[in-house]
Amino acid sequence: MARRRNRNRHRRGRFGFLYKMLSVLAICGAIIAALTLFFRVDSIVITGEERYSEQEIVDATGLRIGDNLFLLNKYAIAEDLLKKLPYITAVRINRELPDTLTIDVTESAAALAAVQDGSAWLISPDGKIVEQRTPGDAGKLAELDGCRLLAPSVSTQIALETERADQQESLLALLAALDGADMLQNVQAIHLDDLTVLRMDYAERFTVELPYNANYPYKMRALQAILDSGRIESNETGTIRMTGSDGQNVFIKG
Known part of the structure; x- marks a missing residue:
């Protein structure tokens, strides 16, 4: 009798565990079904756009009205935008329940032009090639x-020769x-031909x-x-x- 009771208790334990597992699976299935059936994209809101239109950005994402809000891959969408629309430098995507997807983009402008092999490669302040x-x-x-x-290729970061790694990092x-100080608009050229000194043409008057x-x-x-100090005349x-390693700066007329 004792053995039979132990067998029955063991059998009930196994069925109880199986029942719990089936219950968990059923609940998970119900949740997945609810997410799939009810949380679909009905509205795509674009913010931060200037150069590109809202429609261009939506088209570049590949998203469509009716796509599942939770099954979409935000990181893959952001990566596509950065590649297809090179002037976009940052993307932030948020789900707003029950049916809205917001895409906030940060756009950049070209800061430099590197002329090479018959092409002018336009470069953003963060070193991304944005246009040919x-x-x-x-x-x-x-x-x-x-x-x-x-x-060089559009939507990629600039790269210099291996032996010029310090120059690339410094550039x-x-x-x-310059971008952080809002001084880029005063730059006419940046020269990297000298491996010991970086030179910059600035304000149409100076070589820095x-x-x-x-x-x-x-x-x-x-x-x-230095420029605000008044020590350099306006026509100089x-x-x-x-x-200088001592932090001293020197102005040489001419």
Whole structure:
């Protein structure tokens, strides 16, 4: 009798565990069915767009009204936007229940033009190639010279030769500092031909010499302070040498 009771208890235990598992699976199935049936995209809201239209952005996502709100891959959508619409530099996607998807984009502008092999490659402040044009159609963008881009292609980051890694890193850091200080519009050219000194044509009056691997936000604040100090006459041109290890800056007329 004792053995039979133990067998019955064991059998009930196994059926109880199976019942719990089936219940969990049924609940999960119901949740998945509800998400699939009821949470569908009825509205796509685009914000932050300037260069591209809302329709261009929606088309680039591949989304359609009626797509499931929870099954879509936000990261894949963002990656597609960054590739297909190169002037977009950041994407943020949010689901707003029950049926709305919001896509907030951050767009950039071209900051530099690198002319190479019959093409002008337009480069954003964060180093992304945003457009390919003919050399005569680059507008008034600052020119990047003294280097060669490796396999340039729209929607990719610029790359220089391996031996110019310091120059590439310094260029990107300088662009970020200029952009952050709202000084990019005053740049006419950036020259990387000298492996010891980075040179920048600035304000149509000055050549600014900078060291590689410098604290460029600090250097740009120092440059602005020099220009605001009144020590340089408004009609003077020359070279502002900011390469001293002691932090001293020198203005050379001419």
